[in-house]
Amino acid sequence: MTVIQLPDEQASALKARAAAQGLTLEAWFEKLAAEEAPSSAPRSPQEAAARILQLQKRVKPDPEGWTVHDYVNYGRP
Secondary structure, eight states: OOOOOOOHHHHHHHHHHHHHTTOOHHHHHHHHHHHHSOOSSOOOHHHHHHHHHHHHTTOOOOTTOOOHHHHHHTTOO
16 A cells, blocks of 8 residues: 655545545545556557547647657758
8 A cells, every 4th residue: 555645735636526426535546547557458459549549639739830740850851
């Protein structure tokens, strides 16, 4: 078991988030850990594609409008 020390204000906020989902703080942390833990089973191509799309939703556009290709080729002759 690991003990994490947090200020009371932060602990209360986390307890409220857990309670909003009908969970205890411990159960909520277990759920979060299970979601974030890497899966030992290989993913199907469809699962991998779905996960990539999910991650891409959190990526903000480049402020300069550059693409990945632009960054890779930056400074190359």
